[in-house]
Amino acid sequence: MVNTSVGVKHSQFARCNGCNEWVLFRTSELECTFKEAGNENVQFVCRILSKKRTYLNLYVQYGFDFIVVDGVEKLQCLLCSKVLGNGSLKPSILKQHLEATHPAHASDDRATFEAKRAKFRAAGTLPKLGFVSEKKPMLAASYHVAMRIAKAKKPHDIAKKLIKPCALDMVEHVCGNKEKQKIQAIPLSNGTIYRRIIEMSQDICQQVIEQIKSSPAKMSLQFDESCDVANFSHLLVFVRYICGKELKNEFLFCEPLEQTTKSIDIMQKIQDFFEKNDLTWDIVGSICTDEAPAMMRVRSGFTSLVKQKAPHVITTHCVLHRHALDTKTLPENLKIVLQKVVEAVNFIRARALNHRLFKAFCDKMGSEHSILLLHADVRRLSRGLMLNRVFELRTGLEFFLRDRKSKLCEDFADPKFIACLGYLSDIFTHLNQVNKQLQRTSVTIVEASEKMTALQTKLDLWARRVHQSNFTNFPNLDEEKSGELPEINEDITENLKILKNHFTGYFSKDMIPTERWLIRPFVTELSEMKDDDPEIEELIDLQSSATLREEFEKVGVIFWVKLADSFPLLTQRAFQVLVPFVTTDLCESGFSSLVAMKTKARNRLKADDDMRVALSSTAPRINKLIDSMNQQCSY
Template sequence: MLIAKSKKSHNIGESLIKPSILCAAELVLGKDSANKLSQISLSNDTVKKKIDELSQDIKDQTLNQVRASTVFAIQCDETTDIAQCSQLLMYARFVSGNNIKEEILFCHPMESCTTAEAIFHDTSNFFQENQLSWESLVGVCTDGAPAKRGLRSEFVTKVKEKNPSVMSTHCILHREALASRTLPAEVMDVLNVAIKVVNFIKARALNIRLFKLLCKDMESEHEALLFHTNVRWLSKGNMLGRLYELQKEVAIFLDSQQKADFHDNFQSEGFQIPLAYLVDIFEALNAVNLKLQGKSINIITHHDTIRAKLDLWKCRVQQGNAASFRNLDSALADSNLDSDLKQQIITHLSDLKAEFIRYFPDIDEKREAWKFIRNPFQCEVADADEVQEEFLELKFNSTAKEDFKDMDLETFWVKYLLVYPLISHQALRILRMFGSTYLCETAFSTLVAIKTKFRNRLNVEGDLRCAFDHVFKIW
């Protein structure tokens, strides 16, 4: 279990751990004790066998809990590993005791294509083999890929054929990242110049070393710039932020390398002030993205987070006030916003709002529909007419009101599931849904560490399940 949790190669038991144990035992306890401990088997095959047995035990416990839960939700995603094998990963969210838990259901290699039909076939077989009920499934969260949410052959459509009441969710992280890509042409030109400057310094090892020495001589806080990668959602903001912090060092380096075209563009006011705005806006978008990540974040929290302050920012900019943007405000000093830049920022914020509305068209509607879940004690009885009597009892239950103040939302509704089953069941149907595929993305990062080019034939499911298990104790 410790080897699996550390994501190390299985032969580390025989090559490092066992020799260390024997050396320590001989020094502390004597040769006889060391000879007894030498009988412990920690070979590659033994470690793999034990990891698979532990994984099977964890899987059995998880499936028992999912079957015992009245409803559950799933999130699924697939990726291609180092061996060019497509791995389909699925997580489940369900009630266990007084808590809502999130656990891996399976990680299966897909032997052929990754179409909607193939993904559904694997999922359906798993449900059938493990006696999981389609009727208990309330939500499916996917990343928006055509195979999962396409117009004709989508995975979600096939799931709804099994259970029409299933609610589907397009990962809110993906939607936020897609909505954030819009930029006016003039601001995009500034971003492209910034990327070219970074690429010039980072493209050659000699430039990297010289720039590092320059930063050391100037006692800078950082000694390197950061690359921008489109598929890494936070990298654009991180790259711009680091470039802005090292703008003096970059200008000196470009001048020393006789890159007059880059240097003149980089030093001009027409570049520096828009760059300050880009740093600020991507810093704000990155902050929103980070709030959407994490375990045990429900879909209501996601929808509350996504309501950005775009209208406030736009109103202030229209008045010539850049106070909402820290770096831009500092770069302007006592001067006013240039009319062209002001119009570019207003256009960008308007486009950004339009994109958020396009990718989140029902956010206000859902917020209104879910307000009885968020706080049943500030909701009118008419808003819950299907279960009015039960709702009234809950609303005037003083003990429940005190519990609501002290507990998080999910724990509160789980506690009162037996007391107020109708309204609690409605609340938990929503709270058990996944808002993003964050857990799958996290597991894929771990999969990269476990399945490397040195052990590319590894069946990774057992190691992955043990690596993420938090219940198993080492006694």
């Protein structure tokens, strides 16, 4: 022990247990004197001078040896193999652990513990992270708990504060104290969980990079940027590639944009990741972005920078973002109705008293729902849900607005206004249904093109029906007897025609023309292909297989991924259509996960590794990580 003095400067002196002399911390001559004398207590002086505590040889008398983790010395109990953090490098804490956890060995002398330490070191059974070979299941359990914490997007210290205490309680009451000691030895501290997540993230990233390099087709990237709770901008990137017999979507990386969010900054982040992992733009076949200026500017946008490096890369605009833009093409009369509905919702939801009173009013009326939903442009489905709820509560909303003396009550008493509200709720419901179908992670250009072609045909049909006062496709509108209000029909017909034209203009440019044989390979006539086409022979072999015909009928165009070895020419052309992303839905979902992880209480979290473990479909190789740690044993 070293006792600090209470002199003029409180922390400058310490008394050495070995010689009982006061030592001036800043006097190197005294330190050298102690070293020459072979006095190990001088290590206390060196330790106090440094910012971090270090292991002292005398700690073995409490049953502790040291291990090195990422260059940092950590204590490990020779009896239970438990690893303590740097904050536990105090004799009082070590003695407390020995007496509380191992009371039977509390009276053992230093020679006993030194013999035990020598035995373990000679056998080489103390691996890097402090577990002997028979403790490998405990290390594996630590990794699995860390992975569950990352998947659940929870703070790292929840393992020590909640998971481990709960596990100890359950094991103690169900299995007994003996089994409880085994659970107690599982390392689940905050720092341990953090390191586990980093190690698993690095392993997952390594696997993904290897799979990308071995993919038979060029990969596709989708990326977007958004701000977190701390108002820091993050770039989120996902990748799609062929892995074995499947089309795989994977998380690539999430990096903060420290300053500006210009196209050059985005390009620099991606370029740095490529160089770090030995990737090139030659293996990129397509990219998908939103229509932000940083992405789509003709000269300085990100897509232009990509074209300079890789002219072969195909750039597509997210179908869902264009879908959201098209829904803003409302005639003036319908736009006014939508604005007043939003005002009415904000009048109630933005005032806590109005919100409580309206809820109580709806409950008293016996309504199925009693709360209005908020609407946000960035949430693509929220507008339709909000309009449906307002239409459902329109009667109660009119009475409540009148009672609160709001001028909006007159609008909700107008039949024409309610009819327009019914149409808006119906049309946005139809658009939301298409939107949900396009949000599937495996959606391809072929499927998106088919959905949008069908929607355009339906819009044309609905416009003709509305012109004839047939509201079969608009049940809420039909409920309000809008046939008695013919002036509304013109606005609705105009809106449906505008929607059709905008969808046609937006999507016809990006959708890659697909050959008939790709969509219907078993009914395509060979005459539709040229005689000198190198793929025609493979198509003949394909059409002769009854087994493959049955499989195609089950899985659709995705079945081309499984034929890469048997039909290389056909599949290479098919990959040009199947691999490109058509939405940035994975990025949107990823930002939701980022918000769940990086809360106000965790606003300094660097979320890259947590995001990779949480969002990746590739499982970390935990056994390999454990084996590599055993091989890197360091004392």
